[in-house]
Ligand SMILES: [Ca+2]
């Protein structure tokens with residue numbers, strides 16, 4: 001963090017006046033909208049520059065002190081921007097000309113999703129840009145039955161769905177690695193599943209660093225996909241017992257995916273009977 005001068009006090013005060021709700025050190029700017037044209041892109045040294053041209057008359061005057069504040073968090077499409085003191089990534093001030101102010105080559109201490117605010121402008125603090133964190137990778141392991149991969153799904157706050165496959169399960173252990181690349185930082189609903197298996201869901205927060213999410217076990221035998229492996233699934237298995245997959249009513253009953261539904265599948269099924277998906281670490 002750079003120079004903090006008395007003007008900061010007035011800036012923070014004006015942010016308070018601008019805000020609709022105040023809770024301790026948290027400030028909520030409600031109703032702000034994402035404007036993708038304001039995305040700031042770094043140079044090759046990961047430094048950012050902002051040149052703000054007066055958008056309406058009398059916002060700036062010659063020699064006026066303007067403060068820039070880079071805070072973690074991007075305003076959501078539905079609801080406001082939450083700022084708290086511990087999310088401030090960068091702060092500095094400089095003098096404007098009559099019509100513009102320049103902050104050249106600034107560098108936030110970290111690069112999570114950020115909003116860039118200018119204070120000291122007539123009319124109150126103004127959102128003048130966004131900084132988007134670089135995508136990161138999310139990885140983990142899952143133990144499954146059979147020969148084909150698990151499916152991993154990420155759903156973001158705006159209900160955009162991304163689907164990935166895990167690697168193939170190792171023959172001796174059934175453990176499959178998964179690596180999701182270029183995941184944008186944010187909050188997601190994470191789900192790991194496979195046909196005929198129990199599934200696991202949780203929320204995850206992806207931040208500015210690569211993430212190891214953990215190691216999971218999902219169990220083969222939930223043929224009706226209702227979340228548990230019980231007597232109803234056993235009924236489905238017995239309906240198809242002794243058949244080739246091509247003749248089966250429910251192909252998920254071939255748990256080991258060898259093409260037929262027989263004692264090997266029944267044995268795995270009984271091992272998994274009553275079990276729920278688990279997260280190991
Ligand atoms: Ca079931």
Ligand SMILES: [Ca+2]
Nearest residue numbers: 254256258260
């Ligand atoms: Ca089988």
